[in-house]
Amino acid sequence: MSKQERAARTRNTLIHSAAELFERHGYVKASLDEISSGAGVSRGALHFHFANKAAVADAVETAAALSLRRAADDAGLLQVNALQALVDLSHALAHLLHREVVVRAGFQLNCDAGLHTDLSLRRQWQRCVQRLVARAAREKALATGVSQERFVALVVAATTGLEVLNRGDRNWLSHYSLTGFWQLLLPAVAAQRALGELDPSGSNAVRDGTPSTAGHHAPVIDAQPR
């Protein structure tokens, strides 16, 4: 392994350790000593990568944003149908939140009182939903009279709430719960013609957890997370 690879690996381990501590104790209580010892490196090694705790938090959020962007790219690529892509993406986000502590911590940092980073994962998620809903409108897949703005607001509010509630009880973002959410919502927002083609439980590609293998994706959300 080259020196550069070792440095990148250490940096990732530090981000992971920080995410675990931020999730467990919150940003304010997590200390740099705990973060470095959690990563099995010295405090000096931590400072080689990060100037302070805010820089670590920033790196956690950036890593979470990258995961979210990849999931959005995959959902957009795999689905020609924008509404199905939105459903799939919500399932992908739930998967990420269940499996990746960095994604959980990233969203949680956005919620901690008194902490403001440059990046807003929530805003990134909102833009993501907005683009897919706008695409669904262009595809004439929305029911007559459904306001894009309202639909976006409902999806963003509900998914934000599910993420917050899921911290206390993981059933909130289970595949069952999220499927139920879409079963209730899709008939209210999708055009009759489009409804028959939609699978509220996510299309196969997402359900099986098989990521896209395509080398290059047309980004669905901002290419630059900040």
Place this chain on the structure above:
Amino acid sequence: MSKQERAARTRNTLIHSAAELFERHGYVKASLDEISSGAGVSRGALHFHFANKAAVADAVETAAALSLRRAADDAGLLQVNALQALVDLSHALAHLLHREVVVRAGFQLNCDAGLHTDLSLRRQWQRCVQRLVARAAREKALATGVSQERFVALVVAATTGLEVLNRGDRNWLSHYSLTGFWQLLLPAVAAQRALGELDPSGSNAVRDGTPSTAGHHAPVIDAQPR
């Protein structure tokens, strides 16, 4: 003013001061010195009422729970129709979150990482929604095939998300936004017969902000918040 009244007033002022600091800096960063000086009392006076910061946080949450319970009682009393009561209650909660720092801080304490109080405002809100939806089902006001469980989950998730998002931008819980939420959702969940009678913007009693003047209310949610 009797000694007892003065003590009660001081206690309330301390709760208000704590709520402001919890909202601004988060629970961990808020100090007992700031809380007492914000209330214009000595640190000794604070300790007469509260053993420690956790006890103050507990009092903030309990006060928030009481406000929520009163709003739920009012909505339940003023409306014979359970679905309209649910709509009205959501508008009342939005009002409370806009106007009362104690209610905002109470919900925020529920979200802070690493802080666990006995009381869960979120759970109280959920029970509240559950009861009104169950009543709507008994009134045969739900559309055929609508699962109570799913409807409750969607309302709880969306309102939780709106509360969290509203911290960064107060438009999330504006009267306009909340009305839009119900305009989109009600046609999906309400029986055709019931739909005509529902006002997504809240019934007059709630919109005017006139509280119930009845002396005693049948509680819609738990009489004891804990």
